[in-house]
Amino acid sequence: MSETTTAFRTCPLCDATCGLEVRVEDGRVTRIRGDRDDVFSRGFICPKGSTLRQLHDDPDRLRAPLIRRGDRWEETSWENAFQMVESGLLPILEKHGPDAVAAYLGNPNVHTMGGLLYVRPLLKAIGTKNIFSAATVDQMPKHVSSGLMFGHADSIPVPDIDRTDYLLMLGANPLESNGSLATAPDWPGRIEALQERGGKLVVIDPRRTRTARVADEHLFIRPGTDSLLLFALVAVLFEEGLTSPGRLADMTHGIADVAARAAGFSPEAVAGRCGVESSAIRRIARELAAAPTAVVYGRIGTHTVEYGTVASWLVDVINVLIGGLDAPGGAMFPLAAHARPPRTGRPFRTGRWTSRVRDLPEVRGELPVATLADEIEGPGEGRVRALLTVAGNPVLSTPNGARLDRALASLEFMVGVDIYLNETTRHADVILPPPSPLSRAHYDFAFYQLSIRNIANYSPPTIPRNGEMAEWEILTRLALIVSGQGAGADPALADGFGIAATVNQAIDEPGSPIADRDAAEILGQLNRYRGPERILDYLLRTGPYGDRFGEDPDGLSLAKLIDHPHGIDLGPLQPRLPGLLTTASGKIELAPPPIMEESARLADTIGAAPTEDLLLVGRRHLRSNNSWMHNLEVLVKGEERCTLLIHPKDADAAGVRDGEEARVFNGNGSVSVRVEITEDIMPGVVSLPHGWGHDLPGVRLSVAVRRAGVNSNLLATSEAIDTLSGNAVLNGIPVTVSKG
Numbered sequence: 220m221s222e223t224t225t226a227f228r229t230c231p232l233c234d235a236t237c238g239l240e241v242r243v244e245d246g247r248v249t250r251i252r253g254d255r256d257d258v259f260s261r262g263f264i265c266p267k268g269s270t271l272r273q274l275h276d277d278p279d280r281l282r283a284p285l286i287r288r289g290d291r292w293e294e295t296s297w298e299n300a301f302q303m304v305e306s307g308l309l310p311i312l313e314k315h316g317p318d319a320v321a322a323y324l325g326n327p328n329v330h331t332m333g334g335l336l337y338v339r340p341l342l343k344a345i346g347t348k349n350i351f352s353a354a355t356v357d358q359m360p361k362h363v364s365s366g367l368m369f370g371h372a373d374s375i376p377v378p379d380i381d382r383t384d385y386l387l388m389l390g391a392n393p394l395e396s397n398g399s400l401a402t403a404p405d406w407p408g409r410i411e412a413l414q415e416r417g418g419k420l421v422v423i424d425p426r427r428t429r430t431a432r433v434a435d436e437h438l439f440i441r442p443g444t445d446s447l448l449l450f451a452l453v454a455v456l457f458e459e460g461l462t463s464p465g466r467l468a469d470m471t472h473g474i475a476d477v478a479a480r481a482a483g484f485s486p487e488a489v490a491g492r493c494g495v496e497s498s499a500i501r502r503i504a505r506e507l508a509a510a511p512t513a514v515v516y517g518r519i520g521t522h523t524v525e526y527g528t529v530a531s532w533l534v535d536v537i538n539v540l541i542g543g544l545d546a547p548g549g550a551m552f553p554l555a556a557h558a559r560p561p562r563t564g565r566p567f568r569t570g571r572w573t574s575r576v577r578d579l580p581e582v583r584g585e586l587p588v589a590t591l592a593d594e595i596e597g598p599g600e601g602r603v604r605a606l607l608t609v610a611g612n613p614v615l616s617t618p619n620g621a622r623l624d625r626a627l628a629s630l631e632f633m634v635g636v637d638i639y640l641n642e643t644t645r646h647a648d649v650i651l652p653p654p655s656p657l658s659r660a661h662y663d664f665a666f667y668q669l670s671i672r673n674i675a676n677y678s679p680p681t682i683p684r685n686g687e688m689a690e691w692e693i694l695t696r697l698a699l700i701v702s703g704q705g706a707g708a709d710p711a712l713a714d715g716f717g718i719a720a721t722v723n724q725a726i727d728e729p730g731s732p733i734a735d736r737d738a739a740e741i742l743g744q745l746n747r748y749r750g751p752e753r754i755l756d757y758l759l760r761t762g763p764y765g766d767r768f769g770e771d772p773d774g775l776s777l778a779k780l781i782d783h784p785h786g787i788d789l790g791p792l793q794p795r796l797p798g799l800l801t802t803a804s805g806k807i808e809l810a811p812p813p814i815m816e817e818s819a820r821l822a823d824t825i826g827a828a829p830t831e832d833l834l835l836v837g838r839r840h841l842r843s844n845n846s847w848m849h850n851l852e853v854l855v856k857g858e859e860r861c862t863l864l865i866h867p868k869d870a871d872a873a874g875v876r877d878g879e880e881a882r883v884f885n886g887n888g889s890v891s892v893r894v895e896i897t898e899d900i901m902p903g904v905v906s907l908p909h910g911w912g913h914d915l916p917g918v919r920l921s922v923a924v925r926r927a928g929v930n931s932n933l934l935a936t937s938e939a940i941d942t943l944s945g946n947a948v949l950n951g952i953p954v955t956v957s958k959g
Contacts, residue, residue: 221245227254227784228678229663230268231330231656232844235397236663237264237404238785241681248272248657258788259674260404265397266842271657273851275682279919280638281652282687297688301696301706303649307632308701311605317346321594321603324352325611326845329665332751333690338609344698348572349603351588356617357519359944360527361400362583366567367811368535370801372583376535376550377401377671378516379792380409383548384418385510387503389445390520392428395839399518402670421503424520425836426906427899439901441494442834443951446526446821448493448500449533450484455504456540457481465542470797473810477536480815483822492825507541512548514538523950526821528943532814539809551792552799555667556675556775557758566803575601579945587945588617589937595626605632614642615846615912618935618947621888636693640919653690657682662755676786677777691750711749718745718753732761733768741768752777764789817943832953833869835934837909846910849923861928862895864906865956870896873956880959888933891959905956907931
């Protein structure tokens, strides 16, 4: 007789944290649908969530380590793979030092327990300053502005969309992306609820996106000018006496400085550059001020531009000025179940070290990925000779991918921790594949810190591992190798030492939830788990809702989450200021000197003549999650999605026709792509989706190569970055379009 079971788990494929109901028959997943009892998503699911089975069963997904033998790959044992890593990495470390080994961390790391908990110890063991990640092609401006304003790079306020009356959204398309830096399942339903209660959604975007189509109002804006428009909104708030920070006034420093700086950014001054009428800017400022509750939310379109940090800062400046920061219906700070108390005495700063070639400052412990190729190719002392990638594909996802592709080919040694042999890992000497998402436990460390509601949910593995090594064990063994412990060192032993050290430190720390407790007792309770689950149990039990190892029987623990497979609702977001602030002044720094200096430079662009080039922007699709979901037929089937969107006027001027091939080029690169003519894009702007270009040799992506698309980042220069954060400029790229 067949055995049928039902498992419940959180989808790990994007930021939304939707609950899934998974039916398993005889060890195989046969159906996945939304979990109607999930406390957060209530049955909502997007097309990606139902494809975890196809990802698990994908014949191209790696299930055993691969090692390179000349021009061919062969499977090998885990022991042999780690021995090859040891023989390849250690001589480079010993001869050239830790900075000769660089690391790149891709977005999927933040979707896994192992990646979030065990990558940092690995990087510490290597000791390198050459750390790069997808954060500098995505979100680093928000970390910098939050760090400068609130004291910590991860103190990021999120829009309280379930309680707001007015939502102004720039550069975001959550109906396709499922939200970003604002974790919420079912954005369509939440926006509909906002409108049904009489609220208003205004979307400002150079493209009439799926989100813009359901908005109450959509305004086109010229790419890269969001900071000018936001400054104009600030100028109106001051000019017309519409500021009302309320209780925030006494905990905010620099309001007068912002008022003085904003005076030069009137709507009339910036309207020509933005492409938004001055009357519309003034009206939106008045509507924000008049709404019972209001919030401004800006995302990737506002970050991946030259003044991304200024734009990110201005979003929260407006939220402060209208009294919406840290208030229901405004922008609020989540309190995750695993959160630690804010640490005072260590204000946020950048530039603790700089990159070797371009002297770019460190931000949040890493360097801009736009300079990774420089560090590999630039001769001299400290050159990067080896690379570790973890769940990333920077050849497709970072600027000037063609140059980075060439640079990776010149490395002396490379290790990839990845489930695919893709455009980046094809350069590796060893590939170490973690299990599929269905064979991993799951808890959203990253996204519960960005959630619009305080939620906790844990998912045990749904399908047992079949010869695959847990991700935390892979990363720990790599850490043991680079620290000189050898390829055969036991990761479980090292992990046990790590948790013991953590517990003992907390016991000795005054004010700790377990101060002066017995270490043996605490460890005895924790040792029912191992690896990430043991760390999670510790964090939950010592967190803001924790049981403190029995002191609060109603508090949280991993056992309690296991007993609640649909999650535990910890309630709506609550005000957290001023307690969250860790700036040197203990106040919100509304006018941080680095941003004020950068905004002065921004002011000089107001009168700049507009470019005659077309401006290229990216776009997302509901069935796509950057590059790594393009190998599933169920997600890429149907009409071709990697097309060039262009306005009819621009198509006529370029002499291109709908459905035909066009050439898109600039001084950095050229691609040929099918044209899609539409009035849903602003005149003067064209759009290509991000993460395509699966036409490089040597990959094992049988579905993706048949629908290769083109890599839009071939057109992006690695020289263009947001100065304050190092974030790559991937939007507003000048290009020319001609017949293919």
